[in-house]
Amino acid sequence: MGELALTGGEPVLGSLAPVDWPRTTxxxxxxxxxxxxxxxxxxxxxxxxxxxxxxxxxxxxxxxxxxxxxxxxxxxxxxxxxxxxxxxxxxxxxxxxxxxxxxxxxxxxxxxxxxxxxxxxxxxxxxxxxxxxxxxxxxxxxxxxxxxxxxxxxxxxxxxxxxxxxxxxxxxxxxxxxxxxxxxxxxxxxxxxxxxxxxxxxxxxxxxxxxxxxxxxxxxxxxxxxxxxxxxxxxxxxxxxxxxxxxxxxxxxxxxxxxxxxxERFDEYHAARRANVAAFLARLAGLDGLVSPSEPDGYEHAWHILRFTVDFERHFPGVDTATARNVLMKALRAEGMPATRYQMMPLPDQPALRSLCRQEPGSWPVAQDVVDRSFTLQQRHLPPDAGPLLQSFADAVEKVWSQLKAVAELAEGAGR
CATH class of the missing domain: 3.40.640.10 (Type I PLP-dependent aspartate aminotransferase-like (Major domain))
Known part of the structure; x- marks a missing residue:
């Protein structure tokens, strides 16, 4: 798939995907x-x-x-x-x-x-x-x-x-x-x-x-x-x-x-978004160590935001999670996929709320782990006609995942 854009190769997309929502008719x-x-x-x-x-x-x-x-x-x-x-x-x-x-x-x-x-x-x-x-x-x-x-x-x-x-x-x-x-x-x-x-x-x-x-x-x-x-x-x-x-x-x-x-167009947009996201996530289903968002039986997801979690211990041994996550996101963004963190910390750790919390620090280990090990793709990049764009994002993820060893080496160097 060629050299990573992060190290000088050609990106999958020429630039980060533009923000284009809402669609005003x-x-x-x-x-x-x-x-x-x-x-x-x-x-x-x-x-x-x-x-x-x-x-x-x-x-x-x-x-x-x-x-x-x-x-x-x-x-x-x-x-x-x-x-x-x-x-x-x-x-x-x-x-x-x-x-x-x-x-x-x-x-x-x-x-x-x-x-x-x-x-x-x-x-x-x-x-x-x-x-x-x-x-x-x-x-x-x-x-x-x-x-x-x-x-x-x-x-x-x-x-x-x-x-x-x-x-x-x-x-x-x-x-x-x-x-x-x-x-x-x-x-x-x-x-x-x-x-x-x-x-x-x-x-x-x-x-x-x-x-x-x-x-x-x-x-x-x-x-x-x-x-x-x-x-x-x-x-x-x-x-x-x-x-x-x-x-x-x-x-x-x-x-x-x-x-x-x-x-008036909401149902049409909703159906298109669901079809686009389903095709996108199907492309990523076999990537080792990447857990895509899912739709449990009996639920219909609105797909407002996509959150992906990564098994960093498997692919980035010896590298702290924050460094591994940040370098992986840089690699994805260099290919043109606008990966973001969205939440930087669990809600009770927000500076504005910390002094009001009566619970012991660390009382939300799963939330902390999700924040540490995940990145997101936000709604503004999931408009109803984003099917081709999402397929390009899938190309970017597949390219980065095919060279995770190189990404891990970059992360190891960044963590020193």
Whole structure:
């Protein structure tokens, strides 16, 4: 396959693959222009159905849930969901030790304390056992994250939470399109939150979030919380009366119109992404020491992010894991595959959260091991027409794997 690009050979791709997501079509532009032409830019207008309300109705119908509430972003969605369920100061909330920092920050922002459950080494999600290991009488909520687009094993997690009197709030920020035993992520009977940030599988033109629930009271609390605690009704003028301490956390109509337009193509995009990723992962299945992400029986992965783990002890003997991982990633990137780490550390080791953690350091060994031994390919390189690009990435991985001995020698020299 030729000399490694890292040592002067020709790369598989001439440069790192460009970022090209979301894909904005004429239909998306028309939807946004219709809002601009209407001059109804925010969601507190009551004279007619707004773009936000249309998106809320469409997403609720898509999932088969009773209510959807649009908010300013995915982090705010978690915060408002926690508050709507009465979570606050003095409460503990179980979150994964491996996820994006927003999950735990949302807990801290409502005055509660995040408690970290370790993750499964294959799915990278919390399990019923890991949740049960850290749940206490102080625990008010469990927030399983459907990391990278794969649902957590919700049924046993929900049973653990039920036995302890805790609410389950699903963080489905990365899981639009995922399914768990045939049920769409977010439609399992729990309150669930989604991000519409532009890198997500269902994006907006910037930032946005959605909260879904079958509980009308929870939905109405979130509606109040997103706008200063007010009750906005279509049958009367706005009264400017705040019934609870709320926020200014609305989704605007331009963002909602853009997402609603994207939703029209969502199933098509989802199917294409799944086919492309399946063909890509099939190419890598036989590579020794490389563990590709998988889709357990009964699950449908949304493939928002692909995380690969490597048996560095096998191929890089005597080299510390961090050095081996970094040199391997440099070799892949030199060939044009944009391998990244995504998480640099387990969530409780983030500097902003470290002082708030009551658990002993190292209480999440699997999360630490996954962070140490993995690299990722992120969603912006997995658009629905990325089939040929993913095949080029497979060429790059195969090329590097065919010369792992040379990569290991480079790593050994770098580690001295």
């Amino acid at each position: 004429d239909a998306d532009r028309a939807a946004v222009l219709a809002v601009l032409d209407s001059n109804v830019m925010v969601s507190d207008r009551t004279s007619a159905e707004t773009a936000v309300e249309r998106l809320e109705r469409s997403w609720a119908e898509y999932l088969g849930v009773r209510r959807c509430v649009g908010v300013s972003n995915g982090t705010t969605a978690i915060e408002l969901a926690l508050l709507a369920h009465g979570v606050g100061p003095g409460d503990d909330v179980v979150v994964p030790a491996l996820t994006f920092v927003a999950t735990a920050m949302a807990v801290v922002h409502v005055g509660a304390t995040p408690v970290y459950a370790d993750v499964d080494p294959v799915t990278f999600n919390v399990t019923a056992d890991s949740v049960a290991a850290v749940i206490t009488e102080r625990t008010k909520a469990v927030v399983p994250v459907h990391l990278h687009g794969l649902s957590a094993d919700l049924a046993p997690i929900a049973e653990v939470a039920r036995r302890h009197g805790c609410v389950v709030i699903e963080d489905a920020a990365q899981a639009q399109g995922a399914r768990y035993h045939g049920v769409p992520s977010g439609a399992s009977g729990n309150t669930a939150t989604f991000s519409l940030q532009m890198t997500k599988n269902l994006p907006t033109c910037g930032e946005g979030g959605l909260v879904v629930t079958d509980d009308e009271r929870v939905a109405e609390r979130i509606v109040q919380l997103r706008q200063f605690g007010e009750t906005i009704r279509a049958d009367r003028p706005r009264r400017y009366v705040s019934h609870r301490l709320g926020f200014n956390a609305k989704l605007n109509n331009v963002q909602a119109a853009y997402t609603a337009s994207q939703l």
